[in-house]
Amino acid sequence: MVFAALPPIFRSRLFRYGLPFMVTVVGGSFWLRDFAQLRYTFRKVKRVSAEEFAELVGKQKDLRRVDPEELLREVQAEADANYEMVRGPRPWEENNQLEEIKKKRQEERKRKKEAAAAAVV
Structure with missing residues (x-):
């Protein structure tokens, strides 16, 4: 070795x-x-x-200097204004309420897109 x-x-x-x-x-x-x-x-x-x-x-x-706490308050206020409490459907129930909300949100998005497209033109 x-x-x-x-x-x-x-x-x-x-x-x-x-x-x-x-x-x-x-x-x-x-x-x-x-x-x-x-x-x-x-x-x-x-x-x-x-x-x-x-x-x-x-x-x-x-x-403008952005204060994180102020920004958080703004976002929370916006989220609280748009918040809608929806109970999820059980397997044995129909989910009519959830489907209605989904359709309403899709229509709102569609209207916003059309408005934005009209504003651009």
């Missing part, structure tokens, strides 16, 4: 398995850092300074 001629410390499991593992982990992190740096080195997008960014944003129309 190759390890028989080595001193006993080099025949230990730490040197046979642990050391190569640690070298791979530590060396791999350095190699990966250099490899990932290539992505930023050869990037075609140029960086914009803070002054240039302010100038570019200033040229655009004034954008």
Whole structure:
């Protein structure tokens, strides 16, 4: 065996398995850092300074800052206004109520599409 001629410390499991593992982990992190740096080195997008960014944003129309809580309230109010509670039919019942609601929604969508098409023309 190759390890028989080595001193006993080099025949230990730490040197046979642990050391190569640690070298791979530590060396791999350095190699990966250099490899990932290539992505930023050869990037075609140029960086914009803070002054240039302010100038570019200033040229655009004034954008309203959106508060997430306010947006959530608006969406919830809209959902509450359009909410209609429908009980799902049991297997032994007819689902007339559900079918009526489906037809009503399809008609509303159809009217909206026709209105949008008429507005475009």
